[in-house]
Amino acid sequence: MKNKTVYFVVGESSGDLLASRLMQELQNIDPTISFAGTGGETMAEKGFQSLFDISDISVMGVLEVLPKLNLIMRRLNQVDDDINEKRPDVIVTVDSWSFVRQLLERLKKQGNNTPKIHYVAPQVWAWNKGRVKVVAKLIDRLMTLLPFEPYFFAIHGVKSTFVGHPVSEYTSGRLTNTDAFKTKYNIPEKCTMVSVLPGSRQSEIKRLIPVFKQTLKSIKQEFPDLFIVIPSVAAIAKKVETAFSGFDVPHRIIIGQNDKYDAFRSSVFAIAASGTVSLELTACGTPHVIAYSFGFISNRIAKLFAGTKYANLINIIAQKFIIPEFVLENCREKLITPKVLDLMQNPEKAKAQIDEALIYLEKLLPDGKTPSRKAAETVFEYLRS
Numbered sequence: 532m533k534n535k536t537v538y539f540v541v542g543e544s545s546g547d548l549l550a551s552r553l554m555q556e557l558q559n560i561d562p563t564i565s566f567a568g569t570g571g572e573t574m575a576e577k578g579f580q581s582l583f584d585i586s587d588i589s590v591m592g593v594l595e596v597l598p599k600l601n602l603i604m605r606r607l608n609q610v611d612d613d614i615n616e617k618r619p620d621v622i623v624t625v626d627s628w629s630f631v632r633q634l635l636e637r638l639k640k641q642g643n644n645t646p647k648i649h650y651v652a653p654q655v656w657a658w659n660k661g662r663v664k665v666v667a668k669l670i671d672r673l674m675t676l677l678p679f680e681p682y683f684f685a686i687h688g689v690k691s692t693f694v695g696h697p698v699s700e701y702t703s704g705r706l707t708n709t710d711a712f713k714t715k716y717n718i719p720e721k722c723t724m725v726s727v728l729p730g731s732r733q734s735e736i737k738r739l740i741p742v743f744k745q746t747l748k749s750i751k752q753e754f755p756d757l758f759i760v761i762p763s764v765a766a767i768a769k770k771v772e773t774a775f776s777g778f779d780v781p782h783r784i785i786i787g788q789n790d791k792y793d794a795f796r797s798s799v800f801a802i803a804a805s806g807t808v809s810l811e812l813t814a815c816g817t818p819h820v821i822a823y824s825f826g827f828i829s830n831r832i833a834k835l836f837a838g839t840k841y842a843n844l845i846n847i848i849a850q851k852f853i854i855p856e857f858v859l860e861n862c863r864e865k866l867i868t869p870k871v872l873d874l875m876q877n878p879e880k881a882k883a884q885i886d887e888a889l890i891y892l893e894k895l896l897p898d899g900k901t902p903s904r905k906a907a908e909t910v911f912e913y914l915r916s
Contacts, residue, residue: 535561535620536564536565536566536567536620536621537557537620537621537910537914538621538645539566539567539569539623540630540631541569541585542569542585542588542630542631543571543585543627544556544572544573544731544764545808547574548573548697548701550574550625551577552906553905553906554579556903559907564789567580568619569583569588571764572765573788582610583609585602586733586766588627590603605648610634610835611634612746615641617702620913621913622647623648623649623650625649627650632669635670636669639669648670648671648674649673649674650674650694651675651676652673652676652680652684652691655898663683667688669782670689671690672690672913673691673696674691674694675692676905677693677895678695678848678894678895692905694909695897695902698807698811698813699814699892699896701788701811701814702814707793712790712793719781723754723758723875724758724760724911725750725758725759726760726807726817727801728762728804729804730806730881731764732767733767735823736770738824739823741775742822742824742864742881743822744775746867746871746905747778747780747838748780749868749872750872750875751780753872754875758780758781759782760785760794761775761783761785762791763784771784775896792811793816795817796815798817799818800819800871801818802867803821805842805856809845809854810844810895813815813892814889816873816883816889818885820871821843821888823842823859842858843856845888845891849891853891854888
């Protein structure tokens with residue numbers, strides 16, 4: 532009997548983390564399962580061979596997509612052809628809804644009846660509720676990270692399961708030796724260490740690094756011993772290094788998942804792009820702020836269609852600002868710096884931030900099982916049938 536094949540379509544680093552944990556749990560259920568498709572560095576560490584480098588399709592923002600449109604369409608054709616050649620038993624698409632939607636629309640027109648499961652609900656409840664009808668037509672099952680999402684999608688005819696966010700799985704099971712971490716990266720024993728995370732997309736680092744550098748220069752005036760660590764991924768590490776070349780605040784680029792979490796736990800604070808990294812920082816107990824911008828025109832479009840005033844998942848669940856956000860037109864040094872300094876100079880405020888955020892992080896866990904296990908069992912329902 533033919534071994535079952537799960538075809539992953541992953542387009543960015545946050546999806547790569549989710550998919551890697553899902554792969555592991557699927558193989559725990561059935562070691563004969565094989566995988567194909569697109570994925571990132573964490574999946575590659577588990578033996579996954581990606582069809583191409585996913586940085587080719589990791590783009591956000593209307594105007595930011597246009598310069599890469601031809602490349603994105605070529606990659607779309609590649610995935611389409613590969614699925615038709617490999618004929619997998621289940622297709623699991625992970626986040627990256629803009630790319631995924633185009634792929635699923637093609638497969639639907641072709642009459643492809645392979646079960647299609649989407650992992651990470653498109654935030655149609657936040658941006659454009661009318662798009663939920665498109666989701667209902669294209670997928671067989673939705674696996675959500677947020678507890679309120681299944682109800683929203685169910686009333687629009689989308690079969691959904693809350694599996695939770697496995698961020699705690701990423702960060703657990705490892706103790707950080709700060710002295711050893713500093714020695715490894717030649718970081719001074721006595722310094723004020725701050726993690727800086729400008730994103731994993733080329734468009735993000737181009738927009739955010741200049742703002743972050745201005746902020747760090749201002750912070751250094753109050754903390755002369757400031758030292759920054761910049762966790763990155765191999766695909767864009769060179770570009771990040773170039774962007775920080777000649778910067779007069781001492782810094783190190785950090786590569787690797789475990790070292791990233793060691794950096795978080797060893798840092799007194801972090802400045803990060805919006806996204807999964809905020810959950811990781813919370814799980815590691817690192818106070819932080821988030822900042823994000825698409826560019827002038829894309830910011831205006833995003834603001835026009837936004838259906839929620841929160842960008843951060845912790846804040847969305849809490850329905851209040853726990854993690855400070857500086858997004859769209861507020862992604863400016865003169866706004867970010869005062870909040871960062873307030874939290875860094877008042878450790879009791881920073882601790883209160885994380886203590887409260889951890890309460891809401893717990894709400895991202897399902898009852899009785901780890902998120903990755905629940906996701907794997909949901910996928911396996913379709914493999915079994």
